Amino acid sequence: MARSILILFALSFLVFACTGKAATRSSLQEGQRLYLVHCSSCHGTSADGKGPASASLAEPPRDIIKLREEGKLNKDSLVRSILDGLPGTGMPPYSDSITTEEAGWIAEYLLRMNRAENGAPD
Ligand code: HEC
Numbered sequence: 001m002a003r004s005i006l007i008l009f010a011l012s013f014l015v016f017a018c019t020g021k022a023a024t025r026s027s028l029q030e031g032q033r034l035y036l037v038h039c040s041s042c043h044g045t046s047a048d049g050k051g052p053a054s055a056s057l058a059e060p061p062r063d064i065i066k067l068r069e070e071g072k073l074n075k076d077s078l079v080r081s082i083l084d085g086l087p088g089t090g091m092p093p094y095s096d097s098i099t100t101e102e103a104g105w106i107a108e109y110l111l112r113m114n115r116a117e118n119g120a121p122d
Contacts, residue, residue, distance in 0.1 A: 028121040031109030034102055038094065046115045057090040065115055078107035 036045065044051040047064035054060045067073050082103040085093030094103070114122040 027105045028109050028112065030102075031105035031107070032113075032119065032121055034098065034106050035109055038098065039106070042090070046119050047110060047113060048115075059089055061091070064110055065113065068111065073111070075104065075107045075111065078110060079103040082106060 035043075035047075040051050041053040042051045042057065043049055043061050043064060044054070049061040049063050051061075064073070079100065081091065082098060083093060083095040083100065085091050098106070109121055112122040114120055
């Protein structure tokens with residue numbers, strides 16, 4: 001009896017672990033989708049700052065992956081920039097159209113974007 005309860009616990013943990021992973025994967029994909037809809041026009045599909053609309057900006061966006069590699073971005077700073085924008089630059093605030101949770105998904109995606117894999121999350 002005790003043994004079967006133990007097996008039941010192990011099984012439910014396994015199911016929990018698997019679905020937990022699936023949710024992470026799908027929120028990264030949702031982050032990518034939102035990035036492509038809202039951000040890539042300026043920042044480019046690979047976040048190099050060379051999107052089609054960047055040429056019309058007085059100050060073109062910097063390379064987000066380079067900023068990431070230099071340690072200048074983290075999840076909190078990204079969520080802040082997305083929701084509040086960057087006053088004095090062409091970076092608009094998104095708090096009217098993107099929720100804090102969605103901004104978190106975009107941030108996670110940018111922190112894990114794999115440029116070599118055509119922008120797929122790592
Ligand atoms: C209209 C063009 C435009 C759009 C659309 C846009 N940005 Fe920006 N973004 C800029 C400009 C201009 C800057 C300022 C230059 C810089 O810091 O790279 C900037 C800066 C940034 C930075 C770097 C600076 C920092 O401190 O965080 C990040 C990250 C960023 N944007 C993310 C995003 C994300 C994510 C989206 C979509 C939700 C987005 N941007 C949409 C133009 C845009």
